[in-house]
Amino acid sequence: MGKSSKDKRDIYYRRAKEEGWRARSAFKLLQLNEEFQIFKGVKRVVDLCAAPGSWSQVLSRELFQNQKQEDAKIVAVDLQPMTPIDGVTCIQADITHPKTLHKILDTFGGEPADFVCSDGAPDVTGLHDLDEYIQAQLILSALQLTTCILKPGGTFVAKIFRGRDIDLLYSQLSYLFERVVCAKPRSSRGTSLEAFIVCLGYKPSKNWEPKLELNKSTEEFFEGAGIGKSDNLEHLDFPVDEGRTIGTFLATGDLNDVDSDATY
Amino acid sequence: LKPLSHYGPVTSLKVFQNYVLAGYGPILKVFEVVNNETQLISSQQLFKRNKIHHICISQSGDKVCISGSRSFRVLSLVDTLNNTPSLEEKAINEWITCCEFLDDNTLLILNSHNTVYTVDVSSKASQFILSDKVHCNEKSILYSGSIRLLDDGRVLIAAGTVMNGVIIWDYLTKRIIYNFTEHEGSIFGVQIDSTGKFMISCSDDRSVKLYDLQNGKILANGWGHGSRIWNLRFFKDQSNGLRIMSTGEDCTIRLWRYEPGHDLIQVELLENAHLGKHIWSGDIDDEHLKLFVSGGADGKVRVHDLIGRNNVQEFSLETISAKIGKEFHTKENIKQYSELPHLNLLIIITSHGSIIQYNQLSNEFTLLELTPEESAKFYDFSIMKSLCEINVILIACRNGDILQLRFEGNATQPQRSWIEESQLGNSKLTNLLVASSNSSHYSLTDCPNTKVPFILRKYSDSGVETSFLQQPQQTSFTTTDMTIDSTNSWLILGSRYVSLAIYDISNESDQVTIFKKLSQGDTITSVSIVRSQKNLLTVLLTVRDGVYLYVNISKIDGEFQYEIIHENKLSRGFIEGGFVQNNQLILYGFKSSYFYLWNESKQIEIYNEICGGAHRQWEFFRQDFNSKFIYINKSTLCIKTFNARFVKDFGVINPGTHGREIRSVCISPEAKNGSRLILTASEDTTVKLGKLHSNGSVESYWSLNHHVSGMQTIKFFNQTYAASSAANEEFFIWKFSELDAIPIVIEYSRLKPSADIPDLRIMDFDAFEYENGFIITTVYSDSTIKVWYFDISEKRFFLIIEDRYTTCCILNVNFLFLNNRVLLQIGATDGHLSIWDITNKVATGGEVKSLDEMIIKQQLHQNGIKAILPVKQAGSYEIITGGDDNALILSTLAFDQEKLKLEVKSFIEKAASSTITSISSSGDAKFLVTSVDQIVRCWSYKNYELSCESARYTTIADTGCSDSVIDDGQVILAIGGAGLSTWKLA
């Protein structure tokens, strides 16, 4: 997300300033919630790639102020330092590192979470395939944590860029959730490939026990998970038919809402 | 759908023996270098989807492994060269960082989680065996890595991680040897030298770091890159110390030298070595071919000579004084110099009238014999010019007298003669210009008194002929350059304020013709002939502040006329001169502190020289492909010599395209000699004009720099006119013509923005021919719709309709023609298609009208309608739309008893797995759709039922735009994104 002068002119940017959100991204989560009621019945939350913290702000306001759940728990993680938010535990760490996931599990003290979200985006290099791979690693890391901490029936939301392998991801997530939707909030620019994968109704894999080990890569972690991620084939042959599904797309937010592509 | 050509990022390069291997996305190209000539000997797509990020060759030289993303492929080198690839594409289930052969039968693959696969690749039947997986217990994600086999049998892995660190570990012991953490951010390149003693790495933090692997100490930092660094190489020869090459995001190539105790010393800097952003790949062979190669996001592969670099000779005044055995006066300095290339002589004159000859072959300086009176005439003023072909030097002094020096092959002293000037009276000479045409050589004397004519002299063996040309009766006609066209005997003078004076020198009584202010800008710095025909002369004018023009001059009924046929502006600095060579336009000038020589046609910098800027004495001389830039720096004479080693296209061995994503592409409606014009508009704000040949190759001719904001759309109106739109309300009309089969273009007109500080994007436009011009509609990011009449001869826009849709951004617009009505149709970010009837409002001017009530407003897509293709049928339209929501819809539009009806006939919810970005026609009931999932799908419909006929993966990432044409029943499609590709639909 470039911070060009264009952002400044954006209505959502101005509105975020007025309403006290640290970033215009807050509206994306709010608009996702309008469509999917993802905050309902939620008490324990992990907010990955959270800096500067507008999603944590939204969650904090919702759980503590609106829903008045005093025992709610929000853990926010990012590579970047974050200004503290009421009721939010901040961890500065790399989510692709297994150690970080352990740390998060520890903070929850064995209790499951109801909602895991990740708005992560790496610094892009400009090599599209490498950038897509790193983005996929962020999502897989978030999913890794999710399988270790999310309660059955829980919700997972992650930022995606709809590139060439997005159908692989839809397909893999469909094994783990009742419903998987690719949602595009009105506050996310139409000119950007950004969208959010909203995964509802977590259904843990029956024959597979997720186990976080310090020296396992994400690929190794998911080996045997039965989510259609291809392992190395015999003779290292090139996989021809990998599970690819085109996800259901949903534009969220009212059409009469402000258009993030418009300039005034 | 068959791929024809592909231009895109060069993701890897390897120099081996006489070959340059280039990973061109999924395509492997091999070039052979023989005697300074390069040739493409093989080009094949070896991966289905993935890009080749790494190339390695076994120590025996028999086997090649290419790898990238999850794919790898082992090939025999011989088969690769012969275009007969042997084994098939293989894959692992993680990202591959790099590969290396342990021996011909064993391949090591380092994956992005820092694990090495040991693979037995001996099977001829492609039955590879994964025999081992080795790691060092540290599995953080890698951005880069390399494997080095050492003579003592050790195998070292260098792993560049996503955050800060480089891990060096031993493949056999699985032990971490070092974990270097001096960098900040991700490590994008890491290499161990062939001895295993040194390691280099580069990162986000813009530094190159050199480490000693024997003691784990950091030895040096290399600072200089302006942004991220992508690629590093050691030179092979270490006999004169360590040397390193680096390339990066700032589009520079840097060569470094290490001297113990110091930071890395930058010995060579190639700026703007590629267009746009990013030099992704590079390699060097300093031992055998003595060259280095670079590959950019612009799709170009360039070879650079390594031997003839950095050849600047420097001579201080003291050195020269000692060589000629004469003390200079304390205030004496070098005023000017001229070259006589046939004799290898450089002639130098000082402020005190000493004339020195420097023989560049024998390296001797000789003082020319002048009497003290002669020298005194040049005290503090002299203008020296050379007539190279006849080895004559002319030196004018203030009163107009000219000293003529004729040099002969062996004689150390030239023949001297004076031409005394009697015409100037009390006036002083201000300029002496020279020009040669065929075998005639001229000089022109200029003085500020407009009553004194210009004095034109023609030099030949038999003597000097003098004639007079009336001066333009204009106070400030300062002459700056002159050219003479022998076909028509026309003399052309360039001046300030982009003005020209033209004389017919075959006709003494002819009056001077002046053309003032041919374009915006300041001084014409050079005038040269591009093409000369009877009564049609084409000249190139360069203007100091960056504009260059091709101007046609002809004489009609005894009157000179001119027409600007090509105009462009260089965004890189000041232009001091230019010329056309081998149909390529070469320009030179200054940018801040350096001098550059730039190939405008190929869009490459040939060389540059940091000389301290334009405010100094300097001269540029050229001879074929070689040139010299001579300048004075701190009273030292510096001679930069450039001898081109790779003369064909100046070492561009593979042509490319834009350096950034292409946002819009269009192909001209008509073909000429089997090719059409193709225009591409890019994120970098440039528009490229090229030819699309019938075999699908794209030849680029010009990069137009008129736009300064983010490009949106480019379209042809007809074969002669096109338009382009961008942010900041930029909307330009272009006009095309041809010069000896080379397409040329001018910005014909531009729309004035509606605000002083425009910040609206003109998202799209459409046009149709009307009266003496076009009816044009432009749609804006704030929902505004405007319709204009554009008058071609007046070059004027007349606003006829202005209105607004809602508050959302309009994405596209089309004019439709049904039942003798003119309809205006838009698609917007709210997913609606809306239509107005504007039949009664179409006019050439008059009052600005509003739109009537819209006659159609219908939601088709969930959000943005990204692409629309209207297909005209008898009495109706078929409208095909593609959206951000992955859906594809076929609707019909027709009048049903005076009421227009839009009816959805076929709806495909999941027509692509990502945003649909463009729809191009491919003839009867068929069309081609691109989407960001990088799949091109061919759809057809029968009885309004859509079906997908075929789907093919495209190698162009960020697939964003397309255009198609049908030639003899064959569809040619061009797709733009992070590169450009062309396809044929059989």
Ligand SMILES: C[S@@+](CC[C@H](N)C(=O)[O-])C[C@H]1O[C@@H](n2cnc3c(N)ncnc32)[C@H](O)[C@@H]1O
């Ligand atoms: C778009 S911002 C998140 C905005 C946030 N949701 C908000 O509302 O304020 C993306 C964040 O991802 C973080 N990020 C990227 N890679 C990461 C990683 N490997 N581990 C942790 N955070 C990461 C970046 O530091 C950045 O702050």
